[in-house]
Amino acid sequence: MPNIRMNGIRDIGLTLCLAANTVLAINCSATAQTKDPIKFLFMDPMSGPFALIGEIGVAHSKFAIDRINARGGVLGGRKLEMVPYDDKLSPQEAVAGVQAAVDQGIRIVVHNTGAALASAALEAVNKHNQRNPEKSILFISYSQDSTLTDKTCNYYMFRFSPNSDMNIAAMTVSMADDKNVKKIYVLNQDYSYGRSVQEAFRSMISQKLPGTEIVGDELHPLAKIKDFSPYVAKIKAAGADTVFTSSWGSDLQLFARAVRDAGLPVKLYTSAAGGFGTPTAIGDAGIDRIVDTAPISMNVAVTEKRAELEKLGDEFKTATKQDLYYIVIFEAMEMLARAMDKAGSAEPKLIAAALGGMEYDSPVGKVSMRAEDHQLLMPMYSSVFQKGLKYDVEGTGIGWNPVRRAELADVTQPVKCRVSPPQ
DSSP: OOOOOOSOHHHHHHHHHHHSOHHHHHHHHHHHTTTSOEEEEEEEOOSSTTHHHHHHHHHHHHHHHHHHHHTTOBTTTBOEEEEEEEOTTOHHHHHHHHHHHHHTTOOEEEEOSOHHHHHHHHHHHHHHHHHOGGGOOEEEEOOOOTHHHHTSOOTTEEEOSOOHHHHHHHHHHHHHTOTTOOEEEEEEESSHHHHHHHHHHHHHHHHHOTTOEEEEEEEEOTTTOSOOHHHHHHHHHTTOSEEEEOOOHHHHHHHHHHHHHHTOOOEEEESSOSSTTHHHHHGGGGTTTEEEEESOOTTHHHHTTOHHHHHHHHHHHHHHSSOOOOHHHHHHHHHHHHHHHHHTSOOHHHHHHHHTTOEEEETTEEEEEOTTTOBEEOOEEEEEEEESOSOOSTTSSEEEEEEEEEOHHHHOOOOOOOOOOOO
């Protein structure tokens, strides 16, 4: 038997393991390392025109895992640790991010922004998992591109955000309540998510608002337009009273400024105006004229008397000086922690088994991870940009007043792809 160093229980346990049979040695080795942090790679643009999104995503992720770690972490004391990665809003960089995770021995990859990047990263994860089943990677996405769960669902992939069809379903429920919506101009970014939203909107609007007219429908390049005034001129010429856009980031900010500067008297229905500088960009000109549909509005804490949400938002604001926006990141990290504890392991295959079908009483109500396609199901809110609310955004004195809650029955879409556990 090897010499046993008597300088600690961990050394004794590990030495005894090495003297035992192979299976016992493997199990003991895992036990000896149980206090090591569980790392996950967080991909988002952290430079360039969309860097603000990455900054906000990192802040939300860090806040969520700090809360989990403060209460003891997972698996009896292991901490979660985030490793930020700048994907530069490039599919090639997203693939490189997956490889960076592999090189560092990281088994969980989280991707936030950009449908094309999510697809590229998922493909890279799938190839890795097929070649290295014993070192599989768990992939968590916040992308809203419906194809992730409609066509390319995978046992190791979980989407913790509404997909584009859910978003449009919730938005059109709200639009159907608005009797002033008659002529709609549709403007989206020209990539997979924008195109899927365009298709879903055309389909659902004809069902829910049959008397309306789409007077314009176009796609604009992603992150390349510096002046949206020509688009605003076309909207004005078309006689639109309403604009629907799923554009986000700096594109939405620049478009909002162009609408403001032109004094265009239209109502904007959006799915990404809640933050990222857009409220600041449009300011008072957007009061009572922007409706944003999202999984959260902080004033839900007031209208629905949700003390847990109010506490969470206040703690986040104190810790980060930012507004709570990504409730889905908080829900994802909480459910990931619960899945690890339920599985009794940080092994991706076992985490995936525990996550599928899991329900969680979140600060905005019950959410569930659909087992068939790994799509998170959640209520959503349409909110109007208004003054006089308890919670404003970006220090503008203007906030989001929730006027319509879309329940699970309103937003849940049929299962189109079913996952299968690996053999």
